Amino acid sequence: VQVPCTVVLVGTEAPNVHISPSSLSPPAHYSDSYIACKLEATSSKIRMRPENYWASLVFISVAFVGRCIGGESTLDPQIAENNINVLPSGLYWKNLSVQTADGAFLLRNCCGSVENGHICGILGPSGAGKSTTLSAFGGTISPSSRLQVNGEIFYYDKAMQTTEALTVQGGRVAWMQQKDNFFDMLTIQETLQLAAFLELPQYAERQRRQRVQSIMESLGLIKLKDRMIGNSAAHNGLSGGEKRRLSLALELVSMPKLFLADEPSSGLDSTMSKKVVGLIHKLVRQRKIPCILSLHQPQSSIFKILDSLILLGPEGYVCYHGKASEAVSYFAGLGFPCPKQTNPAEFLLDLVSVDSEDSFQANEDELRVSQLAASFAESQQCLDSYSTPRLKLNNSTIEAIDLKETANFPTKIKSQPFQPIRRFGRLLLRSWRQNIRNHHVNLFRLFASGGNAYLFTRIFRSIKKGSFTAKSVADRVALLSFGVINMSMMTLMKTLDLFAKEKPVVQREQQRHQYTSLEYLLAKTIAEIPLDTGACFAKKSHMNQSLQRKLRLLHVRSLKALTSRFCFLFSFFAVFAVVFTSTLKSLCGLRIGLKALTGVFSLMTVAGASLGFAIGALSPTGETAMITGVPIMVVMMTVGIINPAGVDESEPQPVVVGALKQLSPIAFAIKALCLGEYQGMEFGNPSNGKKRNGGNIFARGRHLLQDLPKMGALALVQNGDQVLVELGLGRDSYKGAMKHLAVLSLGNLVLSWIGLKMQAS
Template identity: 30%
Template sequence: MLDFLLGAAIIALPPQHQIPLAIGTALVKGVQNLRRKKRERIASSLNAAATDEVELVWSALSVTLKEKDGNERVLLDKLHGKASPGRLLCVIGPSGSGKTTLLNALAGQLPYSSKMHLEGYITANGQSIPVPGIRSGFVAQEDLFFSQMTVKETLMMAVEMRSASISTPEAREATVDNVIRRLGLGKCADTPVGDAKTRGLSGGEKKRLSIACELVSKPQLILADEPTSGLDAFAAQQAMQALKDLTDDDHTVIASIHQPRSSIFAMFDDLCLLSDGQMIYFGPAQEALAHFEKLGHICPQHYNPAEFLADLVAIDHSSEDKEKESRQRVMSLAAAWKEETQSASKANLQVGGEVEPPQDSGALVVAGSPPGYVRPGCSLRRQVALLLKRSWRQVTRDKATLASRASSQISSAAVFSGIYWRMGRGQAAIQDRLGLLQVSAVGVAMTAMIKTLNVFPKERTIVTRERARAAYPVFPYLVAKLAAELPIGAIFPAMFGSILYPSAGLNAKLSRFGKYLAILTAESFSAQALGLAVGAAAPSTSAALAIGPAVMLVFIVFGGLFVNAEGLPTALKWIPRTSLIKQGFEGACINEFQGENYEPDNKGRGDVTGEQVLARLAFSHDKVESTLINQGRITVFYWWVTYCVLQAKRPRYLPLLPPRRK
């Protein structure tokens, strides 16, 4: 179409202009063709040049959990196995069988607990992990993304953050285009990921995007935990097919699945069957039924083999007799497999049998080190720039949230304006002014904090996962987040104050109006910082929403109107000094009352000065600027708390220790 339009334009021109335009058009098309061919060469090299193949082997791998009564519960019981390049290994078993524990242990991402113990040997190409130069990708069960980012933007972010070897823009774009094509995400490449509020990707597309985010760093080993969880049959088939296709390029792929359909079972090359942490079978998937048939367990004709195997090794808790019977069956199957693997000659070792420990097994593996460790792909400055771009897009594209916040501020200002409309200059209006300044301080602070509490704990989960992949540290993330959100956050308190101030008839001096807006904005920043600190410390969004308002309630009580600071016990005097409500209310009162006189409502009474009102409230400052400085200190303090909490809650994983001698 473009060629047709250009040709028509050339023909329509006078003859003396046709030749120069034709030459210029040819040059432009030549440059475009060169760029396209360069991207194609890079993409083909990315496909062809991947990396050395990886064989992952584990031996005597055990995980135990110390319970309250002092006994140890075995989560994984001396498992042996290997995953080979070009083969899809699937771990199946009933709920609680140890599938996720095994995947996390192999990925080096078993969450740290002082009550948990991980031991055994894990080697990649014969060397104890972590092995320099070997990269791995871990696809978690839950798909977590920034909702306002498109598929392509999400992948570009991943490749820039995690792939130091891909340094040029052309190579990064070619990598992303290649991954999008391989995983069938072309139709939704420019679609936002979406969330519960914003329509976006389907469940299957999100799962394929999770796989794509791991592929951009060109891993040789890919581990996927329950990649079909929560998907319908068709989406589950697509997700598993995407993993199966990776084996065509000699990737080593391990996936855990609860109960796959028969068409998915047919994709398996190797099968690991677990029950109650014990190995029941490990070997070629197509030979599994023959193994159990020798033990007297025959799969009915036309029956899904995966369902048959899962039912065979499940523990039935419906009654004591059935539980006892099912446990005995599982124990006999585990014993049969152990006997079979132990009797095999080590020279002709079957997959899943015992292996010799590696020669360097005496060295401890660093806690949380996966088989391959990916260093950040860019500098600290570049990290800040990329994270700032993502945070800005996340904030500014969320039109529903922005509209909700704006309408909330406008409606609140309208309600307060109606209640405190055009307050007079009499002494009766002093109480009204105090009440208005207090509720406006509380309203602005609560709105900013609740918004942060609703969003940050969910975002923190995504950030924690990205930090586990060594994408970036806390500092650039926090700097970028604040730089993106503070300008937007300043708009809403200014909107609220601009409507309320003139409507309520507060101090008419223009300088006082500007200071009032500054006070509300500073208080909004402090409340947002408090929300970040609570959101960083709370284990979940619901917990944060319970803790945050409780803390704010204490600050409201000590906010300067309900409790006089002079009469407080010494042990409690620190609370008003740290209360962001107190600082906001005090600054607003100084701004409103200082230098003003209020006429008596009844004859025989003298004027009341603003200084007298401030003296009765026992405020410790006499300048608005002092309260603004205190608000700034409180804000910085909560930012520092947020940073420290996020640092303390950095991802920590269990170290892999050599087996204990008994």
């Protein structure tokens, strides 16, 4: 009941019990004044008898908002029977605590609330648990973190008289993260439209576009909608403030009931920080939702924007929760006045900070923090007195709330058929755009492929056109080996770098259950992995017709536009392998055909990319993946390279080396290339390239001596098949090596899927 202030009517089980105003002290976390009056409770009614002038105002306000006849106000029987007090809509929590596996507290027994349209700031020194507290509110603490969360958090809707558990996974919580993470090759409009498609699949495309348009207009992004987001190296990308606004827009695409922000002013100057926090405050007031944000060192202008405040100390102690404007006077009453001309936020942070460098000062600081926490605990009235009924929202209630919160968003449409296919198509289109628009990286890879191929042919000059000589055996093995290493390293590092950038975005989207790990992995694989150009061009027309026929049967409009680009994009990404192999074939005398050569290098690129996926998915962070990828590739190279001097099969191979060889894609790529190069090769005259048969025996002997390799068992070889035997490849086949390479690629993709599933959970 609002008089203008909120009045909570305190009932008791025994009727006619008088509670004087002086005996009721308002809890520190509650922001409004309290007036108690005499209550007479019946099974279905509450009769109020005013005791003084202020209570009379309460009585008049009750008569104004409810049905008051003869001094009686009829309430819901369930509320009267359960002594449910009148609470404003908002987020409530009681006895909330977070502990580590070893029992250390990150948050201790916290109770409180944030009303709709209010913004609550969390202040505290570094390591006090601000981000952990936000994660507890959003329900994003994963089991793998080994943190134990106790207590109760719920959203109470006064109009509907219902409570609801809000989670990020359910789309009811907007979480603005500390760092802006996007697909940097997409535009603002493309990013928001994809987010709307993933967050609101039950609405029509026209409605989603209208929502994105209105959000961009409200946040001042409409003029920038076609600008690419870019990264730190991009000169025409978005600024820090623009990226913060985009992060805010991304969270508002859905219809949240709670807005969380982890240091929204991080990395911004003071002017932009105030604008961003002020914009958040404006939006949560317009949408009438509670907002909780963590702040590291807010300026005084930002502190004034806050409606309420949670002050955290070390070891999870809560030293204050209440009105932000009353925090300074509260601590002044405890004997800690704020000096004049001092930022209140800095003063509060100093109160709960502990000096870790001076042990004597640290003891004093810890004693002060414990006293502040104890004082607040004594004055805090926990939420038990203001409990609300635990009613579960049904679908119709949720739908009604959704429609109230979203103006100009009138109707839902039925669940669209083939939604997973549509979702996969959008993810595939995003990955393709991310790849094809990365012009600097693509141009570098293109020139590196051609340049390295040219360099290899200049180094290994004995591989001449029209001449298959025994002297060139070692150079051929070395050329093919370095070619495989070159392509695999370029692919692996590019994949790891891209995966590291995309991983935070994917984790955020999977945390909201927007798509499955398998859908993302398949879309990423198809967009990243190049195929054999010859096969792709040969089947282009057939694939286009086949895909379009299937899409017509499925009525999937969103994918029809992709079919015309399907083979072109595959061919585009196979360009790197084609440029490398074409340069090799044109500048040296490799015997293996261009199609087989391109096929091996394309499949090797597949294996390198899939290995990058697996390392990235199984690593906890992108930085860890980059650090781990290099030594893993070094091991794969070491066990995969074939010794041109030959292999002594009489000595048993160590078990560890043999096992690693079976896992090395480089080993099987080199094996496939050597088999394609040497099978059926006959050595000819080094001077004219003709086969050594007939002619003067002395001339043949002279050429034979000039042609002999200078190392190991290869000095006695007479044809390519003998070379394969000496290299230890006599029992292998080209098809077998290619199949093993494909199996390794598939296995890496399965590991990638497992890693994504583990991190998504």
